[in-house]
Amino acid sequence: MKIARAFTTEGQDAYEGIPFRITSSEIRNPDGSTVFRLDALEVPESWSQVAADVIAQKYFRKAGVPSRVERIPEDGVPEFLWRGRPAEGATLGGETSARQVFDRLAGAWAYWGWKGGYFTSEADARAYYDEMRHMLARQMGAPNSPQWFNTGLHWAYGIDGPAQGHFYVDYRTGELTRSDSAYEHPQPHACFIQSVKDDLVNEGGIMDLWVREARLFKYGSGTGTNFSSLRAEGEKLSGGGRSSGLMGFLRIGDRAAGAIKSGGTTRRAAKMVIVDADHPDIEEFINWKVREEQKVASLVAGSKMHEKRLNAILAAIRSWDGAQQDAYDPVHNAALKIAIREAKASSIPDTYIKRVLDYARQGYSSIEFPVFDTDWDSEAYASVSGQNSNNSIRVTDAFLRAVEQDGDWHLTARRDGKVVKTVKARDLWEQIGHAAWACADPGIQFHDTVNAWHTCPADGPIRGSNPCSEYMFLDDTACNLASLNLLAFLRGGTFQADLYMHAVRLWTVTLEISVLMAQFPSREIAQLSHDFRTLGLGYANIGGLLMNMGLPYDSREGRALCGALTAIMTGVAYATSAEMASELGPFAGFARNRDAMLRVIRNHRRAAHGQSGGYEGLAVKPVPLDHEGCPDKRLSVLAMQAWDEALTLGEAHGYRNAQATVIAPTGTIGLVMDCDTTGIEPDFALVKFKKLAGGGYFKIINQSVPAALRRLGYSEGEIEAIVAYAVGHRTLEGAPGIDHTALIGHGFGPEEIAKIEAALPQAFDIRFVFNQWTLGEAFCTGTLGIPADKLADPSFDLLRHLGFTRQQIEAANDHVCGTMTLEGAPFLREEHLPVFDCANPCGRKGKRFLSVQSHITMMAAAQSFISGAISKTINMPNSATIADCLDAYRLSWSLGVKANALYRDGSKLSQPLAAALIDGDEETEEVLATGAPAEKAAVLAERVVEKIVVREVRSREREKMPARRKGYTQKAIVGGHKVYLRTGEYEDGRLGEIFIDMHKEGAGFRAMMNNFAIAVSVGLQYGVPLEEFVDAFTFTRFEPAGPVQGNDSVKSATSILDYIFRELAISYLDRTDLAHVAPKGPSFDELGAGEAERNVVPVSEGAASRSIEVLKQISSTGYLRKRLPQDLALLNGNWTVTEAGLGLEAQTGLATVAAAQISARDKARIQGYEGDPCGECGNYTLVRNGTCLKCNTCGGTSGCS
Structure with a gap:
C-alpha cells in the first residue's frame, strides 16, 4: 500500500514541532507506601498531568528496558525496522519517556506490516511509522490498553519470556501454531466473546470456561458469553438425573471472577453474562441482581438490629441491682423482659436471644455483632452473588411484538426445544423494566437487529458480546480497539475532514496489522480471529467536539454531525479494508458470506445517502444520515463518497475484515488523549478540577465552554463574566449582598478584610471563612460583640449573626465560589443554554440535563454506520419510573440501536441519597420531600456549612x-x-x-x-x-x-x-x-x-x-x-x-448530622461524579463510561478498555 504523509515531512523527525517537557508522577498504596514514582518523566508539553500520570503509571514498561540497544540485522527488512536487543554492558530499567512508548508501538506495527507485505516500498513503511508516532504524540488517536502493555516490547528491547499457552496463526503458512514466546507475538486484544457447551468438565464446557475466563482476567482483558445453551433447572441429564440449572453455574462463575478481581490484578474482572429471553430460567436471571441487592439490604438492616437488640439485653442484665441469679430471669428483671420483647418484635431469632442470655450467665457483658453497610466494596456486597458481571438479556423481534400485543411467550427446553413454560410476554417485559429500574441490570441486546447487520451469517448467528457491549460477533473471536480523538481534528473552528480520513485509513491498517502479529489465549479464538479479522476502530470526544462547535448534543445538527463523522469513519475503514484485500486477499470467510456482507454494505450506503426506504432484509429501518441538518455540508458529501467507494471496491476485491468499527467506552485511553468526553458520551460537568504536577487540584472551566461562547458570537468580556459566574470570582469585591462596604459597616477594618480575602480562593463556601480562627477571637468578641459562648457554638453562623439574610449569603457565595453551572449566567442567552447541557445537572443550582431520548437518538444517529455496536449507559434521573425504563428500551429498538443499558440515579444501594444523610429536622424533611432540586441542594449545602453537630x-x-x-x-x-x-x-x-x-x-x-x-x-x-x-x-x-x-x-x-x-x-x-x-x-x-x-x-x-x-x-x-x-x-x-x-x-x-458524608457525596455529585470511591486509588472521581465506570484520577476502569 502507498502511505501518504499528512502530519510529518519526509527527512524530518516525526516529533518535529512537538515540544516535550519533564514532569513527575507518583502512585501510592493505601498504607502510604510508594508503589511507583518517576521524577523525570518526559511527555509532550501539551499533555495534562492526568495524561502524564496515566501513561507513566499504566503504560510505561517498568522493567527489562535496556539503557542502550543494538539492532539485529534482518534480511529483507529496512534498517530502521530492525529489532532491538540490550547492548553489551547496558543496564535494565523502565521506560522514562513517552517517545519510547510511541516508538515501540509504531515500530512494532511497521515491522509486522512490512513482513506481512502491507507497504509498497520502504518509503511507505517509513511514512507510516512517522505518521503513527506523530498521531500518538498529538493525542489524535490511541489503541486499546493491551497494545500499550504488550506491543513492541520484544521488537524494541528484546524483552522475552516463557510461553503462556497462547496460539497464533502463522501469516506465511496459515497454520495454527502454539507460541513459544510470551512477547514476540504480542497480545493486543481487549475484547473477547467465548462460547460454552452444555458440558460440565470437558473441553469447551462450563468448568473449562471459568479457566479460560481466568486466563483473560489475569491479563486485564474482558470476556462475554451467552449461557443460553446450558440446560435449565430440572431438565433431564444423560445419566438420568436432573440439571441444577443455569443460575447455579452462573454463581460459580461470578465467584471465580470476584476472586480474580481481588487476587492482585490491576483491575477488576470485566465479564458479560447473556441469556436469551426464551430460556426457562430467564425469570430468575432477570431478578438475580434485584434479589441479591435485597439480601444486602437485609444484611445491613438485620446486622444493625441484632447488634442493637442483643446488646440491649446485655445492658439490661448489667444494670440489674438485685440478686445476681435474678438478673437473667425476665420474670424478675423487668428491663430484661422489655429488651427481650423488643428483640422478638424485631424478629431476632429466639435461639440467638437464648444464646446471648447464656453468654451473659458466663460473665460476658457485651457482644460484638458484625455490622454491615451498603458500600459497593463492602463485605455485604461481597457476601452476595451477581456483583462481578454485566448482565444482558437477548430479546428478539418476536418477543417485542408479543409484548406489544400482550401475547404469550414460550420458554423452551435447551435440548429438544419443547415448551417448558408459557408466560405473558408483557409480564416478563415488566420484570425486565423493574430490574433495570431497581438495580441497573440487566441490559438489553436486540438479537434480530444485531443479526440483520451480521456480515457473516453463513458461519452462525451473533449470540454474544464483550463486557461493554460494543463488540458483537461470532463466539470465540476477539477484537482489538483503537479510537480517534475527534476534537484533535477541529482546527480554526473547522473540522479537518481530510486529516480525519487520512487518520482513519492509517488506524484501519494498524488494527489489521495487529491481527497478523497477535497471539490469542486459545486455539479456537486464534483461528477464528484470523479467519474473520474483525477490527474495532472508533472515536471519542463527540460531546467535546459538539460543544466546541457551539452545537447542542440534543439537536438535529448535533446528531447529523455525529452521523456524518461516523459514516465517514466506517466508510473509509471498509474502503481501506477492500484496498488491503486487493493486495493481500479478503478474509478467509468472505467467499461464503459474500452476498450477505455486500447486502450489509449496501444498507449502510443507503443510510449514508439519506434514504428512508429500499433496505434489504431489515425489519427495523435504520436512522438515515440527515444531510439537510448537517451543519457542514462537505462532511455529508464525503460520507456518501466514502460508502460509494467502500461498496465499489468491496464488490471488486472483497474485504480484508468482517467488521471495521465499534464505539467503545475509551476509558483509560480517553484520559491519555485528554478527551473532555469519552466514546459517544456527552460531557458530565462544565467546571472541572485540573490536577497539578506537585499534587492537588484547582478549579477550571471546561475548555469547551469558552470555545463554544466564541463560536456563538460572545465578546471576550462577556465570556469572562460567564466563566466567572461558573467558577467564581474568588473575592468579595463587587459581590452582591456582602461586599467590602457592607463589612466595613459592621466594623471590619482593612486587616480583617485582608484576612478574609486571603482565605476565599480556597473556600468551598464563604461561611467557612467567617469565624474566629480567620478573624481572631478578640475582634469577634470585642468589635463584633459576639459572646464567647456563642462563638464557641459549632452551629454558629457569623454572617447570619451580623444580620445578613440567607439569600444575601447565597448570592455572595455564588459570586465568590461560583455556581458550577451556566444557568442564570450574565449575558448568556436562553437559546444557547442547550449547547452546555450535560449528562447530569451541573452544580447545586443546575436544573438542566440531557433527556433520556437525547442519549438514545444520538446513539441511533451513529448506529446506522457502525459495524458493531455502541457501548453506552443511558442516564436516567432518580424520578424515572419503570414505565420510563421500558419506554427507553422500546425507543432504542424502534430506532435500530443494537443494545443499551440504563442507569437510574440512586438505583444502586451503594449510591447514597441526600435524604438519607441528614438529620430528622422537620423543615429539612419537608423541603426534601416536596422542594425543587435547587431547594434540596440549598438545604444540603447549609447542612455542610453548619459543620458536624x-x-x-x-x-x-x-x-x-x-x-x-x-x-x-x-x-x-x-x-x-x-x-x-x-x-x-x-x-x-x-x-x-x-x-x-x-x-x-x-x-x-x-x-x-x-x-x-x-x-x-x-x-x-x-x-x-x-x-x-x-x-x-x-x-x-x-x-x-x-x-x-x-x-x-x-x-x-x-x-x-x-x-x-x-x-x-x-x-x-x-x-x-x-x-x-x-x-x-x-x-x-x-x-x-x-x-x-x-x-x-x-x-x-x-x-x-x-x-x-x-x-x-x-x-x-x-x-x-x-x-x-x-x-x-x-x-x-x-x-x-x-x-x-x-x-x-x-x-x-x-x-x-453526617455532614462528612454529605460533603463527600455532594461535592462528588456536584462535580458530575458518581459519589463512590475508585476501587484502585480511593478518589471520588468515578464517572459513567459507556456501560462501565472510569476513574478520572488514576484511569482505572471497570470494563475492558
Whole structure:
C-alpha cells in the first residue's frame, strides 16, 4: 500500500514541532507506601498531568528496558525496522519517556506490516511509522490498553519470556501454531466473546470456561458469553438425573471472577453474562441482581438490629441491682423482659436471644455483632452473588411484538426445544423494566437487529458480546480497539475532514496489522480471529467536539454531525479494508458470506445517502444520515463518497475484515488523549478540577465552554463574566449582598478584610471563612460583640449573626465560589443554554440535563454506520419510573440501536441519597420531600456549612475534667494533610476531651474541625459513650482522605473523621478490628504468660492489680493503647479489670448530622461524579463510561478498555 504523509515531512523527525517537557508522577498504596514514582518523566508539553500520570503509571514498561540497544540485522527488512536487543554492558530499567512508548508501538506495527507485505516500498513503511508516532504524540488517536502493555516490547528491547499457552496463526503458512514466546507475538486484544457447551468438565464446557475466563482476567482483558445453551433447572441429564440449572453455574462463575478481581490484578474482572429471553430460567436471571441487592439490604438492616437488640439485653442484665441469679430471669428483671420483647418484635431469632442470655450467665457483658453497610466494596456486597458481571438479556423481534400485543411467550427446553413454560410476554417485559429500574441490570441486546447487520451469517448467528457491549460477533473471536480523538481534528473552528480520513485509513491498517502479529489465549479464538479479522476502530470526544462547535448534543445538527463523522469513519475503514484485500486477499470467510456482507454494505450506503426506504432484509429501518441538518455540508458529501467507494471496491476485491468499527467506552485511553468526553458520551460537568504536577487540584472551566461562547458570537468580556459566574470570582469585591462596604459597616477594618480575602480562593463556601480562627477571637468578641459562648457554638453562623439574610449569603457565595453551572449566567442567552447541557445537572443550582431520548437518538444517529455496536449507559434521573425504563428500551429498538443499558440515579444501594444523610429536622424533611432540586441542594449545602453537630438529650450532669490531666499527642499525615490529635483523660484513664489541629489548612476547615472537637468533648463529658462516636464517624467519606503516615496502627482512612475515631477506638476501646496493624503487647485486661516463664518469680493477683493501677495513674491509657509496655511481663494472673462506670448506661439519645458524608457525596455529585470511591486509588472521581465506570484520577476502569 502507498502511505501518504499528512502530519510529518519526509527527512524530518516525526516529533518535529512537538515540544516535550519533564514532569513527575507518583502512585501510592493505601498504607502510604510508594508503589511507583518517576521524577523525570518526559511527555509532550501539551499533555495534562492526568495524561502524564496515566501513561507513566499504566503504560510505561517498568522493567527489562535496556539503557542502550543494538539492532539485529534482518534480511529483507529496512534498517530502521530492525529489532532491538540490550547492548553489551547496558543496564535494565523502565521506560522514562513517552517517545519510547510511541516508538515501540509504531515500530512494532511497521515491522509486522512490512513482513506481512502491507507497504509498497520502504518509503511507505517509513511514512507510516512517522505518521503513527506523530498521531500518538498529538493525542489524535490511541489503541486499546493491551497494545500499550504488550506491543513492541520484544521488537524494541528484546524483552522475552516463557510461553503462556497462547496460539497464533502463522501469516506465511496459515497454520495454527502454539507460541513459544510470551512477547514476540504480542497480545493486543481487549475484547473477547467465548462460547460454552452444555458440558460440565470437558473441553469447551462450563468448568473449562471459568479457566479460560481466568486466563483473560489475569491479563486485564474482558470476556462475554451467552449461557443460553446450558440446560435449565430440572431438565433431564444423560445419566438420568436432573440439571441444577443455569443460575447455579452462573454463581460459580461470578465467584471465580470476584476472586480474580481481588487476587492482585490491576483491575477488576470485566465479564458479560447473556441469556436469551426464551430460556426457562430467564425469570430468575432477570431478578438475580434485584434479589441479591435485597439480601444486602437485609444484611445491613438485620446486622444493625441484632447488634442493637442483643446488646440491649446485655445492658439490661448489667444494670440489674438485685440478686445476681435474678438478673437473667425476665420474670424478675423487668428491663430484661422489655429488651427481650423488643428483640422478638424485631424478629431476632429466639435461639440467638437464648444464646446471648447464656453468654451473659458466663460473665460476658457485651457482644460484638458484625455490622454491615451498603458500600459497593463492602463485605455485604461481597457476601452476595451477581456483583462481578454485566448482565444482558437477548430479546428478539418476536418477543417485542408479543409484548406489544400482550401475547404469550414460550420458554423452551435447551435440548429438544419443547415448551417448558408459557408466560405473558408483557409480564416478563415488566420484570425486565423493574430490574433495570431497581438495580441497573440487566441490559438489553436486540438479537434480530444485531443479526440483520451480521456480515457473516453463513458461519452462525451473533449470540454474544464483550463486557461493554460494543463488540458483537461470532463466539470465540476477539477484537482489538483503537479510537480517534475527534476534537484533535477541529482546527480554526473547522473540522479537518481530510486529516480525519487520512487518520482513519492509517488506524484501519494498524488494527489489521495487529491481527497478523497477535497471539490469542486459545486455539479456537486464534483461528477464528484470523479467519474473520474483525477490527474495532472508533472515536471519542463527540460531546467535546459538539460543544466546541457551539452545537447542542440534543439537536438535529448535533446528531447529523455525529452521523456524518461516523459514516465517514466506517466508510473509509471498509474502503481501506477492500484496498488491503486487493493486495493481500479478503478474509478467509468472505467467499461464503459474500452476498450477505455486500447486502450489509449496501444498507449502510443507503443510510449514508439519506434514504428512508429500499433496505434489504431489515425489519427495523435504520436512522438515515440527515444531510439537510448537517451543519457542514462537505462532511455529508464525503460520507456518501466514502460508502460509494467502500461498496465499489468491496464488490471488486472483497474485504480484508468482517467488521471495521465499534464505539467503545475509551476509558483509560480517553484520559491519555485528554478527551473532555469519552466514546459517544456527552460531557458530565462544565467546571472541572485540573490536577497539578506537585499534587492537588484547582478549579477550571471546561475548555469547551469558552470555545463554544466564541463560536456563538460572545465578546471576550462577556465570556469572562460567564466563566466567572461558573467558577467564581474568588473575592468579595463587587459581590452582591456582602461586599467590602457592607463589612466595613459592621466594623471590619482593612486587616480583617485582608484576612478574609486571603482565605476565599480556597473556600468551598464563604461561611467557612467567617469565624474566629480567620478573624481572631478578640475582634469577634470585642468589635463584633459576639459572646464567647456563642462563638464557641459549632452551629454558629457569623454572617447570619451580623444580620445578613440567607439569600444575601447565597448570592455572595455564588459570586465568590461560583455556581458550577451556566444557568442564570450574565449575558448568556436562553437559546444557547442547550449547547452546555450535560449528562447530569451541573452544580447545586443546575436544573438542566440531557433527556433520556437525547442519549438514545444520538446513539441511533451513529448506529446506522457502525459495524458493531455502541457501548453506552443511558442516564436516567432518580424520578424515572419503570414505565420510563421500558419506554427507553422500546425507543432504542424502534430506532435500530443494537443494545443499551440504563442507569437510574440512586438505583444502586451503594449510591447514597441526600435524604438519607441528614438529620430528622422537620423543615429539612419537608423541603426534601416536596422542594425543587435547587431547594434540596440549598438545604444540603447549609447542612455542610453548619459543620458536624452532635445533639444530645442530657440526662446526667457534666463530669468536669481534672485541671491537670493525662493524655497524648498523635501526629499523622492523612492524604497529604498534616493533623495533630491531642487527648485529655480522666484520672481513671477514660477519654474526656480531644483537640484537632490542622493549622496549615484553610481557616474554614480548621474552624470546622476545632468546633467538631469541642462538640465531641462536651458529649464525652456528659456521658456519651466513645463507642457511639466511633460507630457514627468511622467509615465516613470526604476529603482529605487516603494513605495515613506517622501512625503505627492506622494506615489509610476514608476521611479525617474516620482516621480520628479509628485512632481513638484503638487507643481507648481496644478496637483492634479498626486497626490495619494491631497494637503490640497484652492489653490492660489480660496477663501474658511471659517469654521466659520458668525464670520469672510468680506475681500474686494483688500485686499484679496494684502494678496495673500504678501504671494507669502515671501514664496515659490512650498513649499505651490500653496495652502494657513490651518489656513489662505480669505472670500467672487470672483476673479482669472492670472499668469504672461499666455498669452505667448513659441515657443519651444521639442524633448525628453526617455532614462528612454529605460533603463527600455532594461535592462528588456536584462535580458530575458518581459519589463512590475508585476501587484502585480511593478518589471520588468515578464517572459513567459507556456501560462501565472510569476513574478520572488514576484511569482505572471497570470494563475492558
